[in-house]
Amino acid sequence: MFPNILSAQKPSGKGGQGRQMGKEAKLSILGRVIDEEKEPIPFVSIGVFNSVDSSLVTGGTTDDKGYFELKAPKGSYYLQLSFLSFDTRVIPNVAVDKSDVNLKTVTMKHSATSLEAVNIEAEKSQMVLKLDKRVFNVGSDLSNRGKNAIDILENVPSVDVDVEGNLSLRNSQNVRILIDGKPSSLVGVSSNDALRLLQSDMIERVEVITNPSARYDAEGEVGIINIVLKKEKKKGLNGIFEVNAGYPNRLGTSFNVNYRKNKLNLFTGYSINYRERPGQGETYHVFYQPDTTYSYRSTRDHSRNGLNHNVRLGGSYDFNKYNSLSVSSNYSYSSGVNTAKLVYKDYSENNELSQTSVRDEIEDQNRESAGLRLNYTKLFKRPDMKWSIDANHFFSFSFEDALIDQTSDLPGVAATQQKAKTEEDETNTLFQSDFEMPIGKESNGKFEMGIKANIREISNDYLVEDNVGGTFVPIPELDNHMVYNENIYAAYIMVGNKTKNLSYQAGLRYEYSDVKSDFRRTNEVNHRTYGNLFPSANVSYEFKKNSFLQASYSKRVSRPRHWYLFPFYNLSDNRNIARGNPNINPTFTDAFELGYMKKWDRANFLISPYYRYSTGVVERILLADSNQINYRFPVNLGFRNAFGLEVSGSGDLYKWWTMNGSFNFYREITEGSYKTQDYSADTYAWTARVVSKWKVKKAFSFQISGRYHSPQKTIQGTRKSMYKIDLAGALDVLKGNGTLTLSVRDLFNSRIRRSVTNGPDFYDESDFQWMSRFAQLTFSYRLNQKKRRGRSGGEFDGGDMGR
Template sequence: MKFFWTLLLLIYFSSLSQAQNTPVTQFIIKGKIVDEQKQPVPFGNIALYQTSDSTLTTGAVSEEDGTFSISTKPGSYYIKITVLSYRERVIKNVQVSTQDVQLGVLTLKASAEMLEEVVVKGQKSQMEMQLDKRVFNIGQDLANIGGNAAEILDNVPSVAVDVEGNVSLRGSQNVRILIDGKPSGLAGISSPDALRQLQGNMIERVEVITNPSSRYDAEGEVGIINIVLKKNVNQGVNGSFTANVGYPDNYGGSFDVSYRKNKINLFSSYGFNYRSAPGYGSSFQQFNDVTDSGIDTTFSYSETNKRTRGGTSHNFRVGMDYYLNDKNILTGSFLYRRSDGRNSSRFEYSDFDGTGQLIRTVYRSEQEKEPEDNIELALSYRKEFAQKGRSLTADFKWIETNELELASYIQEEPDATIFQRASNTEDERNALFQVDYIHPIGEKGKWEAGLKSTNRLLNNDFLVEELAGENSWVGQEGFDNYLTYTENIHAAYLMAGNQFRKFSLQAGVRGEFSDIIVERPELDEKNIRRYFNLFPSAHLSYEINKSKSVQLSYSYRLSRPGFRELLPFSGISDARSIMVGNPRLNPEYTHSLEGGYLLNFENGSLLSSAYYRYRTGVIQRISIVDSIGFRRMFPVNLATQNAYGLEFNASYTIQNWWRLNGNINFYRAITSGSFEGQSLYSDAYTWTTRATSKMTFFKRLDFQAGINYRAPQDIPQGRELSSYSIDLGLSTDVLKGRGTLTLNVRDLLNTRKRRLIIEEEGQYSNSVSQGRVRQTLLTFTYRLNQQKDSKSRERDSEDDSENGG
């Protein structure tokens, strides 16, 4: 018997080896697709399926003359032909045996009715809610079409972008911003203005993760905002082309094109934009002497300013996915961004004495050029094992950014004219490497681990000079220095989770070693920060039924000071109100606890969240006024904070043609600290809300109206007043559904302004600023072999963002 089994095994392996060495004969299936007018249909998707189990075997794309050819081995198949705005056609009983197969001319019938049905039923929700994150599909929000990344984030519920481009989530600027799950110069690693240079047409969606697990970087007090860029993986040639024109000056265009055939997917995108955006502001400053006999006004002034920010920007991205097989994917991409900023401002100061009499008027103007280059190279590898859910990913990314700011100033006083110039050079280099491994446990559990290392080097050279004589420029004391910033962060994490009936539990820990050096060589000053921290996280969820679930989560996080918060220098556009940094800042630490309740019902969903954050080493900006009324603001670690909040996100479909989305966030922050004997206690109550209504008329015309409101709130040393804005959008399909025209108006009533009051012993300030006025924009989009929503592109983008954690 043993001999029998041995002989049987030898015969089996011999036949297997012979089969592997025998080449499989391939034959060609040929054909041509035309429309009802007998005109060729180019770039059509032709998919070949096995008859036995409907498995997709391979596919092809029709050429410009409508012809196609598919290479395959003998077998029984059927073919499915899909082209946008045509009825799907299925060719059954395609038998490949001993010769090539000629299908001849295949006619496709136009189907406008089917196109309308696909667009309405296949449309993704504008806001998708999950317990661990919220997903905002950019293309579904008409107010975002044609905008840049900063404007898009400003329209995301609970997110705000201020005049300088700083992003805050739930009232805090300590939020981590990623591109495709990884750090990027496009997200403004060192310059918040970078988000204004990223065209919104390149963005697929925005993910808001309010309490991230140990898989993600510990950076970011209130969580992570992940911007996912577009990438299409449909077979054949697919793409979209966009052009926009707006007022104030806003002109641009972009394309997003991909080509997929067999094992290779090529993708590329390009965006160009020119802007010239005006802004305005005014303030009144009053300074007092406090004596035993009362308060005497010693000096006051009013200030008005006009600013224009703009210039040109280019974003180019190209990449390739190479499918080694159905389990291994290698991806490489290259990104280049070039921006040439052109900024100008003019300030008018009116000085008054203690009795309110005008003493003098001073004018100060600025002209600034701001060229910047950003290069990014990314490589990634993903391996799927035979065991379902088991995977290994490895990523490498290189980022290099060079930015130069050149400004000239003219200050006109009653008895003199002052000429100044400033230069600020920022050269930055980033390198990132990470590897992540996921291993299933049983049917519904898994454990995962990963390593990550990042290196960041930034050189900053800042100089302000004043004209002392003919062609004689003299450096200004306190505004001439050189700074280098080196940051090395090495991290590892381990996390496990499982489901026990209706309970799901996930817990992990992340360790991060930070090595940060800030040097000022001219002063022989070196500030070294080295520290190691463990950051635990835990997520518990319970499924009440298929439509109701609750979650409780905890995480421990930190917020390292941003580069510009460490810079001891800053711009001097407003010579009377200068913001500087502090090289001695330490990181903030946050304990975050959040509970959520998700209710899905037939026509919508509701996500309710309650959160609490306890922060230590809170960074606050201190305002100090000198003897002549000039204000200097700088950050210090001076406080602790207890923050509480309630947030509600709702999505509801009244009818197939009418959808509503809404968000409301109640927030309270109690901040306690002191500086040089001065108590800086504040108890801030505020709330924000955003609501949008989107209606579809005549199956082709979309109308959207949205309102944003921010309630007043107390801040250290003052109070910020309320603000609101209204956005409108109108969109319709043209060219048989291949194109879309969109007209939107942002801030219809021109009310999006920041109003601030500072009132404390010795000084009073009342200011209003508007960094962006009402914007009207007309956008045209043309789709090539692509519907409004691509399911495969959506899936691929989700994989990208998950791999980037």
């Protein structure tokens, strides 16, 4: 878990504030709400009322540990606490005079009315805006039901997923992906298909942290995407069960069950899903030679089909109010058959058809991963003082075995056959310890420090063979075994404080990197070690009327992804070959961001200008050789200046109509060259996303969402515009215990990557669709849970600074 963000031990004042009371200095009313069994009660609504005229002065809610802190001027008040299935509690005679009022613990009693008789709860917003991060609550988006993590991330503000499943944040793919704040076996394998194993009913929310502080890994040019898994806080036995089916062939089922009693919490979950993901593409390529010109057109039809299993098991135990231990594990397995058919039509310099060839590929694919995670947390008698230890270990294995046949209608051209095999193993061991404590006379400040070690090894064994006279013979340049070791050792220190309306925080992180790539069959070794300091700073100011201003800075690093180092990717299209570059160096980035956030009763708004300066920028370039084969590979080009303005907002237009959206405009200036060829570019582009949700009566809701990417220049050409529209509708059944959801992803089948690439001796134009439109029907049944309804706009948070 992220220290200090995913947990809180002291009231944070995150509840909404009521009307402002002039310029008079305010003091805190703080405490913790518990039930009869001394368990904390999160999200309790608290109102502070004037004892004279019963007018509302301020209000808020408890955090996930039951703590609250509300600001009020000097005066005499009474508090009213209310929460679902508990009797309303009134605390009279609360006098705020010369110092803060600490109510310590406040006990609420369960109502005589059974929880099963209550069917209205407050629904979480789809999008919660914070100064330091954006939070996207997965369950509030109808189109996410029955989907996987990649589908969900497509709907997250600031995040883009291209047609091949590659993630980017603010137009950069150098983003760090975490599960519950830590690396995970679910994102350990080399392909983005790994995230497709993680189903939506396992995910609570997605956090986008655009300018992380020193407590986080420095990895990721533009920040961190953290996928937070569900951790049920309700007592007793409860859970959710889902069944889904769709077209093209989609079928699956899953369950997640949790049992909590006293100090013990246990959970388990399982999902099995079969998916067929058809796609297509077209390419037009022209080669310019000194004395002639050649061209070809190709069409591609492919389908990626597979059966996925995912198991999750774990629990936690509170030994006492100061010591707790949690253990969690996961295992996933997938197998499938991928097919692809490419048809090439070659044309002479007179644009006459000279040859048609067909290339068929069938590939067996298997993936397996497992992980174990331990966490020990110790609290102290002094509030907000905490020490935690985390230990993780996970492994993953993948195997791909492809058979490729190619034929031609040109006389004298023989049919060819190739085999391509890849085996990849990864192990990752992590140890981390963090300590935090309050500082200052009034404990408004905070001191943090921590250490971390991440030991990672990836073994990739690949082989491509030609069928020569009935015998498969290895191709020497495509026969190797690469072992990649990446060991990162880190330590950090942070200090923060809050004085009246001003909060500030500064931190310094040191990371020592020991990275080695070893090509065993060719005895090529590339071993690099480097140590770097990564400073961060954060300042925020709270105005009246629920508005905040924040400025932040951090230094980041993007180490080469291990698959960028592989000389071999695949030979599915032997005229367009993607390969790696073992000599890639890391990219370093200085990131600056300014954020202003404003909240109204039923809406919120965030505007964030940002700037990034990066050196050693990595770009993938396309070059053609003398045999008319295109090679795409990564290189360190030079430097890049990136400017942007991101605007996000959400709100309730009416009780039955809510909307949220985001807009990002950016300019990128890239300067660099490769082998005397200039690859500089200056581009302006923008993206937009909007979600509109309507409620029809109590049982039915409908949602439409859209996303648009404007055209933009690249270092070798142009990427054309792209848009998509999604629809979803949900109907509550079985007295609110069940929900039927019908969704259509990419309604107009328009999510197609279209690009033009130019070089000194070629022109390339391509359209590519990794996965076509699909529709899905999902049935969800909740055990001892009720469908949440209510307002879904206007949630707001000032971040986690300076507590």
